[in-house]
């Protein structure tokens with residue numbers, strides 16, 4: 078069966094996409110301005126993962142020479158950084174990380190987040206915890222009153238799949254396995270639906286941390302962001318924790 082899509086729908090789709098990209102670019106650009114004056118020859122920057130961060134990496138290439146290099150939270154970000162000739166470091170090789178720049182799938186006013194839509198949550202959480210300052214860049218669609226509409230990703234060790242799925246039903250979540258996905262750490266991902274509108278993200282984060290086989294979960298409440306650069310159609314808001 079052939080479906081004909083009206084030209085006006087295609088035009089509208091590209092207009093929305095373009096607007097979203099403009100917002101992502103604006104947030105990324107604000108982060109560049111935020112860190113610019115702190116950069117020194119020996120500075121290493123922590124870099125997240127995703128479409129918003131890709132804009133940040135593209136802008137960062139212009140600051141090459143003003144900092145030493147970067148530590149990436151995923152293979153995909155590492156490849157992009159490498160393409161621009163930005164020096165890559167392993168987290169274990171660095172003593173101090175002044176900034177970690179990343180986006181989020183959802184963020185609330187306390188700067189707690191759900192992350193991991195791009196499956197990089199474990200490395201993101203480790204680097205975010207190691208960093209002195211977490212700067213989150215996001216467009217205004219990511220800001221929510223209560224976290225939980227976006228499913229919570231959990232990265233787990235493959236042999237624990239059935240055990241974890243059963244456990245998730247017991248705590249009232251609807252677990253959906255991301256078929257065919259292998260994380261950079263060789264693990265798998267389940268997305269938890271219906272654990273919505275919870276008031277206490279720290280409680281859920283700790284609860285999930287406590288289940289055997291789960292390597293990490295996408296709630297970033299114990300280590301929330303320090304600064305949110307939130308891009309809107311009329312400018313960028315600076316929201317401090």
Ligand SMILES: O=C(CO)[C@H](O)[C@H](O)COP(=O)(O)O
Nearest residue numbers: 127128129180193194195197
């Ligand atoms: O947590 C993440 C990846 O694991 C990303 O930060 C999150 O998914 C947002 O991505 P995007 O900028 O593409 O909306």
